[in-house]
């Protein structure tokens with residue numbers, strides 16, 4: 001290889017690596033309001049995580065929040081009752097852009113809001129979480145607005161037919177248990193994502 005070949009190869013190599021880091025790097029071009037809103041949203045997500053155990057013990061007595069027994073059975077049952085799994089939040093990259101990330105956050109928060117709406121017509125004790133989720137939804141919508149992200153409609157939630165499956169106490173308990181367990185793990189994913197969105201260097 002002559003010197004020029006080396007230089008050209010080096011050039012492409014550096015170009016490729018800078019392109020790869022662009023999605024996270026480009027966070028620094030967002031207005032300060034983005035970071036401020038993300039900080040508030042992160043706090044709300046952590047509040048939801050704190051509120052879940054109380055909501056669970058107020059509504060579910062046949063399972064404990066941390067029992068891992070029957071998890072896959074319960075998840076299968078829940079899926080057949082119309083409880084979808086959470087949207088997947090990945091690390092930001094050229095394949096998972098900020099736009100996709102925020103759309104999935106919105107889709108997830110809306111999904112849990114809808115599920116809790118249905119469930120709270122059958123059990124008492126989910127009111128605080130509903131308020132938290134409404135606040136979080138407003139903040140994620142504001143993130144989208146501040147960053148001027150497009151409206152990605154591919155992640156719209158299908159309408160759940162959960163209400164028609166809540167026939168007996170046991171089904172209700174399964175539905176609440178699985179919803180709160182999934183919500184908790186979705187909020188852990190959110191917390192990780194908000195961490196990235198709040199700690200980039202301007």
Ligand SMILES: *[C@@H]1O[C@H](CO)[C@@H](O)[C@H](O)[C@H]1NC(C)=O
Nearest residue numbers: 122123167168169170171172
């Ligand atoms: C369901 O729960 C309600 C209220 O907790 C109770 O009154 C009722 O007996 C329960 N029904 C069954 C079938 O366990």
Ligand SMILES: *[C@@H]1O[C@H](CO)[C@@H](O)[C@H](O)[C@H]1NC(C)=O
Nearest residue numbers: 046049050188191192194195
């Ligand atoms: C959320 O993330 C922060 C770091 O940004 C961490 O300190 C905190 O423990 C996380 N909260 C939960 C409930 O995992």
